[in-house]
Amino acid sequence: MTTSPAEADTDVVHAQRPRPRRGVSLMDAGPPIALVVLFGVFAAMSPGFRTFSNVQNVLDAAAVLAVVTCGISFVLMMGSIDLSAPGIMGASAITVALLVANNRNDNDLGLVGVLVAVLVAAALGCLSGLALVVLKVPSFMATLGVSAVGLGVATLMFAGVQPNISDAMLEGWAVERFLGLARLTWIALACVIAAWLVQRYTRLGRYAFAIGGAEEVLALSGVRVAPYKVAVFTMAGAFYGLAGVMVTSQLGAGLVQAGRGFDFSAITAAVVGGTLLIGGRGGILQSTVGVLLVTVLTNGLVQVGVSPYWQGGVQGLIVVAAVAAAVIPQRRRNQVTK
């Protein structure tokens, strides 16, 4: 019976978490509908687009981005951000190129080389996570730093001579087809399924989701979130590492720039697929739809005669538009935006 039942000290301003509305179906259904519409529009505009071989192309072109997006989705789900893909992919691309049969040394480790490259990448990802939870560096800064470290490591190993691979298996990934699709595409599909299983059936995946939803509640329930955050960044690093290997397989050589632009494309794909940057929403399947959207858009624009240089610009526009579309309904006055 007081004028202000909320006790003075419990009434602390905290970031208001927009209550997800019940009928969120539009947000869930939007991206797939957009994908179908976009596909229809390009098919109508360009005869070259609607060929079977072009559909194959789109799927194959989506493979690497899909793997990167698998990793970044978990990070975004937590409400963090990850800009480390270019560096980590570069490091893993050079690592794998130097470990399988190549023109620089006598290594011929095959699949073990791939594994090592993925582990190196996971270690770099782990570094981002540690910088976040131990040093409390905001993730976008920590991952920017780790990306630079990855590029540096890659440059060191590159040592001025491009390692061309001659490993039959790795080269075959990009070339050999199974049921009409390149092996890389099947690998990407396997990654998506694996990531989806992680998201749905493991504590790591569910907690990543919960951290984005209400991190403070987890702490109140006695869950230590720090190890899960590190684990998520490590897992994301592993996905980037595999993506770096895939790029090496496509190019037939290890390049420092193997991951250039993938951080941004992956964020675009995830956001377009319906992942909120504040975390707690979205998922692997949504992000995969986003990957297809981005790839169809890229491919379609080229097919209708738009310069491929515009690719990044279009992504920049749609990421801002997608974030705005998600944010505008929840705008408040006096809201703090950093």
Next chain:
Amino acid sequence: MSTPVLAQPAPDAPVVHRPTVGQRLTSFMPVIALVVLLAALTIADPGFLTLSSLTAAVRTAAPLIVLAAGATVVVLCGGIDLSIAALCSLATVFFALWLPDLGGATTLAIIAATGAIGALQGVVHVLLRIPSFIVTLGGMSIFAAIALVISDAGPIPLSDRDSTKWLTLYVAGVLPMAFVVALVLVAVVSLVLKLTPLESWVRATGYSESAARLGGAPVDLVKIGAFTLSGACAGLAAVMLVSRNFSGSPTMADNLLLPAVAAIVVGGTAITGGHGSLWRSLAGALVVTLLRVGLPIVGVPSAYEQILYGAIIVAAVALTLDRSKVLIIK
């Protein structure tokens, strides 16, 4: 549906303010780093501390100082501008393309154009309430695309080298003009901030946006202004780059983003906003440049440069971060 229980400061805790060793260290960090670096380089190579090498170093540092100075204001407001390097590259292309038509007015036109582009990003950030790093990340990608398209992905040589010749002159025979311009820029912006209510508004916005807004500070305008300045500085840096390379190219400044961010955080400006200054970024830019120039001198392959940037950024942010402000770090 969230519980503030953990996020609750003890009611009315007296803030015992004793600067920690870390805080003391960070407040002098850029100067200490500068002196230590100079000393180390001189020991490693006694021939380093000569007028000509120092002149060369500050000349190289000039565009970096300008880029970092502009972005510092955004960081002081609590945001981040990741688009500066891409915008700078785009501006070099614009410069090369516009020079034949505009002649002597090109420099001003470039600065005005990039300022307007920066303002646009600010407006998008403020009106749509999109986090600044997403807006500028998007901007980065868009500017790079525009630069690629209009330059056809290649360098464009200058039609007339005289228009930028003034930037390559030396004041009193030793001080490179570009560096002087950078110094003047830092001094003028710092003074304007200091002498007007702007500094108060900028810091209030960076430290506590809601308190600033409820205190009647023009938060939105201040932020847009910061992005405008950041854009204009990218334009000026572009003119400096063009004056040295005699061409514009769509990727010319791309590798300056990391050094610029490093310069800001090494200078001791807190990434959480409010605390810091342009002078700090100036010192930070000099540190970064010395590292770059100095690594080969002490026999470290330049490939380590990137690793160093990464480590510096993480370490400097960790040292300068205002942890009391962010309860949950994403």
Next chain:
Amino acid sequence: MTTDLQTDPGPRAPGSPAALEVRGLVKHYPGVKALDGVDLVVRQHEVLGLAGENGAGKSTLLKALVGLVRPDAGEIWVRGEKVRLRSIMDAADHGIGMVFQEQSLVPNLTAAENIVLGSEGPGVRRGVYRWRTMRALAQEQLDKIGSHIDPLARTDTLSFADRQMVEIAKVLRIEERTSHPPVIILDEPTSVLESKEIDTLFTQVRRLREFASVVFVSHRLDEVLDVCDRVAVLRGGQSVGEVPAEGAAPAELHRMMIGSTGADDHYHDSAAERSDEPRRPRLEVRGLSGKTFRDVDLDVHAGEIVGIVGVHGSGREDVCRALFGAEPTTAGEVVLDGKKLELSGTRAACAAGVGYVPAERKTEGMVGPMSVADNMTLTKQQARCSGPVVRPRKQASLVDGWIERLSIRTPHRGTAIQRLSGGNQQKVVLARWLVAGDVRLLLLDHPTRGLDIGARSEVYRLMRELANSGVATVLLADSLEEAIGMSDRIIVMSDGRATKEVAAPAGGKPTPLDLVKEMV
């Protein structure tokens, strides 16, 4: 109907054995004694009500019981064993769990996950979820309280009442940790529920009594008496007594809560000479509507302090913010001194001579790391400038003048405001609106929150001084007594509407009970 002071916790009170016992608990916060020797006994299989005014220490006590606050002195005994509770998990291990006022569920997880969160047990094997087990575990908990919620529904798709059930089911998981009956604390569980939902909740509470002890905290005394067996009352961080619920009346409880002194008069206006001839009010609000309030009419005359009272969720804070342009409005008109006041933003309000002191001083009221001087001149920059240029000397003399006038205790005007005590911080925040001498309407949202008594009375005096100088003031007070003591007139708000106006002139003050009747 005993109101005897329970000073000696010593031998157990009669009846069933004590499940939880608190002896002489003390917790200091700087400047405030939140708990000043609280004694409390919770018996097994009883529902104990906990009542107390705002600031009586309820919150701190509850947090100490679940390990979120560590007391400076005193003991907590659980079933005859002295315990130290360091964390919420510690408390759970001793069988104490709490349903928080702000619900503590993860909105994007399923109900089942929330129920078992942090103690999944067999629900997760080697990091892999076993959804079926998880569901069964959750169902088991929901069955205990007879709830029919689908355990696999996403929590944010459930109604508020259902979420509360999930929360209770979650708290009951602590039964898995101890073999003893648990102690469940419900903190303001009814504040957002509708009456039918409240009935369901009460049924649950009575059911809980069968196998647990319950501590029930609510500001609605009729509810407390309805559902509890016994009610303990806190005042000023001390336990002042307890009554058996049966046969007790809310008024009696309320008297214990506010003490015998009644409303202390903060009305410092000795010469209240106001012309009675009708004049146009300085502030006229007509039909103001927003998200949480509708059709609010409000008049405030120059020199008048109008208090707005209402329970949590009455919308009065939002009205206050809306008048300052910090909260959007959907309809209505506001006129200040005959001129329409644009509610477009805080800048416009400041320029029109409206000042606002937010409730959250630390996050919204002040810019902590900035100096006293810069905080004081943040809004009225013109007061320290000539043209666009800041005059440090002008600022210094201005600020020093106000530091002296308001006797703000600070080492220097350049000291960071966060190093000052709360009362002095608040005086700087208030001074912000005064430096230019153009403030016409002052909106004070809990201006004395978290301040000690000395600082409070200084703020009261300042408010009255300002009013006497002609400023119109809207006050959202920290307590009813404060509202009654300070205001000339009191508006009661309930469910977003201004429902009643009560005159409160010096010498003719209403009692808190008069207002409470209107509020609930």
